[in-house]
Amino acid sequence: MQRIHKLYYIIFLTGLYASAQGINQDTLANNLNEVVITGQIEPQSINKSVFNVRIISQADIQRQAANNLADVLNQYLNIMVTPNTSAGRSTATMFGLDSQYLKILVDNIPLVSDTGLGNNVDLTQINLNDIERIEIIEGAMGVTHGANAVSGVINIITKKRALKKWELSVTAQEETAGEEYSPFYNKGRHIQALRAAHNINQNWFASVGVNRNDFEGFKDERGGRDFTGYDPDDLDHQRGYSWLPKEQLTTNALIRFQKNSHRVFYKFEFFNEDIDFYNPVVSQELVTGTGLLKYSFDRIYNTSKFYHHLNASGKLGGVNYNVSASLQKQRRNVEEFKYYIQTGQEVPRLDEVYQETQVLYSTGTVSNIIKSSSVSLQAGYEAVNTKGYGSSLSGIFNNDEQGGTNVDKRLENYDVFAASEIQLTESFSIRPGFRYSFQSKFEDQWSGSFGVRKLFLNGYEARASYGRSYRTPNYDELYTYMVDANHNIQGNAALNPESAHSIEASLKKNFMFASGAILSPSLSANYIMVDDRIELAIVNPQPLQYQYININDYKMWNIATANSFQYKNWQARAGLSFMGISRKINAADTTSDNKFLTTYQLNANVAYSITKAGMLLSVYYKLNGKQQQYVDNGSVSDPGFDLQEIQSFGLLDASIRKDFFSGRLNTTFGARNLLDVVTIRSNIPAGSGVHTAGTNNIAMAYGRSYFLKLVYSLNF
Structure with a gap:
């Protein structure tokens, strides 16, 4: 801990944090005025926002050669990307709260997911080829973004303009998966993209794009699809992949009309993904006329998504308006077949819908209602109509009223909200806000917020805010029903939404020196408290029975510093975050310890540009400290909670970017995960209970990988 304190001191004074923006001399100064829209009454610069907003720019995405959102978020404080290798997906946690508490938006529209709207989103399905920037706001954002925006929101802003009459780009990227790579033999990661944008005339703009991401999986110590080893006593089952192969195709189109103060755009996107699951369990069968063949029951999961977004914004009679309507549909199909390994024969067994969600969504605001230079008022609405279906293959569901094991339910909410920004003096402003939500399934909910911003002498900026938000239960928590000889796990249709309270305060300052150097340190503190947290807990020890119930309390404090430095061709940033988490869990007759368990994160990023050579060198590093939490041991005879520890690990990336032919050809060569992290150790006993994964290792990455990207x- 003493070393950490020294490191914190050095970081805060030197401010070595990697720039998330471009590489020219005026970049950071320009970023101080970069326009943001997330959570604002009107688009405004970062330094005028009451909220703290972090920006991930297009330049930063390019430096990391990031293709999807999981590629880029790994390097940011208070965020942890958690892969699920058995499902082929990755989600994000913020402040220790999982992806159900973090809302992910595209152009202010929450994305549909397996279990909801905007939450539990698979980050690998969000393509970044058409992205202008990413805005991150930490803390409760329930007033402006509704349910489940408890730990924060991530808003992805897509491109809607072109600087030239025509903009055409072709992208090819090759990447290894650890040491596994071949462009011809199903190894590595292969990406191709095409985008065309056209200013048709003064008023009309259109763009189209397509992206293919072919990840051939990561075997590690496994044998792949055609591994023929068979040993009935081998419980490790070496067939298959440690990371499942998957192929993604994303297509999008946008058309925009703009005249005077009015703008209308329509965006369409289609996404398709195939994930190949190769069952590690191999059996054998005597086939007449052929002999003894080894086989396994394999699956292909196909996900298709349709995304429609129509938006109109502008000014009528001096009042600003912004209205969006969106229709999103996601369907996951599963195809299961019997695969004979030696012959390659596939015998179909089933092909059916695995999960389906359809969402009709609309939101709108009017602002500048009061004609005053010191008062801004915004009023808005949000309407959500979600229809969800899950088959018994995606989890066994309790759906007695429909007489089956599948679930087919509709959830609706209709919200109204208002927020005001009041400039009390030239240097002091406040922002109150309130939302009321009319719910079809639950009791009506509400969110509230209050923020202040104060400018002091010598350029110091101070911000503080309070927010009250809520999270509604998902389909698994409401309807799961898994009861057999070995399990008794039940959902609970009577669950109440969780309520959360968030407090945030920050102080920042920009120092500009005569030499041209710019130093920008900041210090922030957060506190989040979640009441009635939903947990799968023991409700009956004999016989052992689990059920989702509102029992938990969650508390989190966080202190962080983020510091940037820019001088000539150098740009750098460094940050450090300390966090304490308290989780009180009740199960049967036992209660967990609710003391605060601490962890830390550190990140640093350095960029150096060689102007004459047209090169940019970048290095990213993030250290995730040891994590701890109490876990139900699942014991019937001696129930209790064990302290789980997950080891610390670091992620180090580096890249070299070089332009050719007057910038028309851009090449980026680099490496991800230079420290060669594959799995991280955990002291969870294998098979210790329903809460555990049954393993002592957690898959975090697929080793040191190299990439080459050409645009x-x-x-x-």
Whole structure:
């Protein structure tokens, strides 16, 4: 801990934090005025926002050669990307709260997911080829973004303009998966993309794009699809992949009309993904006329998504308006077949819908209602109509009223909200807000917030805010029903939404020196408290029975510093975050310890540009400290809670970017995970209970990987 304190002291004074923006001399100064829209009454610069907003720019995405959202979020404080290798997906946690508490939006529209709207989103399905920037706001954002925006929101802003009449780009990227790579033999990661944008005339703009991401999986110590080893006593089952192969195709189109103060755009996106699951369990069968063949029951999971977004914004009679309507549909199909390994024969067994969600969503605001230079008022609405279906293959569901094991339910909410920004003096402003939500399934909910911003002498900026938000239960928590000889796990249709309270305060300052150097340190503190947290807990020890119930309390405090430095061709940033988490869990007759368990994160990023050579060198590093939490041991004879520990690990990435042919050809060569992290150790006993994964290792990455990205752009 003493070393950490020394490191914190050095970081805060030197401010070595990697720039998330471009590489020219005026970049950071320009970023101080970069326009943000997330949670604002009107688009405004970062330094005028009452909320703390972090920006991930297009330049930063390019430096990391990031193709999806999981690629880029790994390097940011208070965020942890958690892969699920058995399902082929990755989600994000913020402040220790999982992806159900973090809302992910595209152009202010929450994305549909397996279990809801905007939450539990698979980050690997969010393509970044058409992205202008990413805005991150930490803390409760329930007033502006509704249910489940408890730990924060991530808003992805897509491109809607072109600087030239035509902008054409072609992208090819090859990447290894650890040491596994071949462009011809199903190894590594292969990405191709095409984008065309056109300013048709003064008023009309259109763009189209397509992206293919082919990840061939990561075997590690497994044998792949055609592994023929068979040993009935081998419980490790070496067939298959440690990370499942998957192929993704994303297509999008946008058309925009703008005249005077009015703008209308329509965006369409189609996403398709195939995930190949190769069952590690191999059996054998005597086939007449062929002999003894080894086989396994394999599956292909296909996900298709349709995304429609129509938006209109502008000014009528001096009042600003912004209205969006969105229709999203996600369907996951599963195809299961019997695969004979030696012959390659596939015998179909089933092909059916695995999960389906359809969401009709609309939101709108009017602002500048009061004609005053010191008062801004915004009023808005949000309407959500979600229809969800899950088959018994995706988890066994209790659906007695429909007489089956599948679930087919509709959830609706209709919200109204208002927020005001009041400039009490030139240096002091406040922002109150309130939302009321009319719920079809639960009792009506509400969110509230109050923020202040104060500018002091010598350029110091102070912000503080309070927010009250809520999270509604998902389908698994409401309807799961898994009861057999070995399990008794039940959902609870009577669950109440969780309520959360968030407090945030920050102080920042920009120092500009005569030499041209810019130093920008900041210090922030957060506190989040979640009441009635939903947990799968023991409700009956004999016989052992689990059920989702509102029993838990969750508390989190966080102190962080983020510091940036820019001088000539150097840009750097460094940050450090300390966090304490308290979880009180009740199960049967036992209660867990609710003391605060601490952890830390550190990140640093350095960029150096060689102007004459047209090169940019970048290094990213993030250290995730040891994590601890109490876990139900699942014991019937001696129930209790064990302290789980997950080891610390670091992620180090580096890249070299070089331009050719007057910038038309851009090449980026680099490496991810230079420290070669594959799994991280945990002291969870294998098979210790329903809460555990049954393993002592947690898959975090697939080892040291190298990439080469080529982008050819033609603008005229």
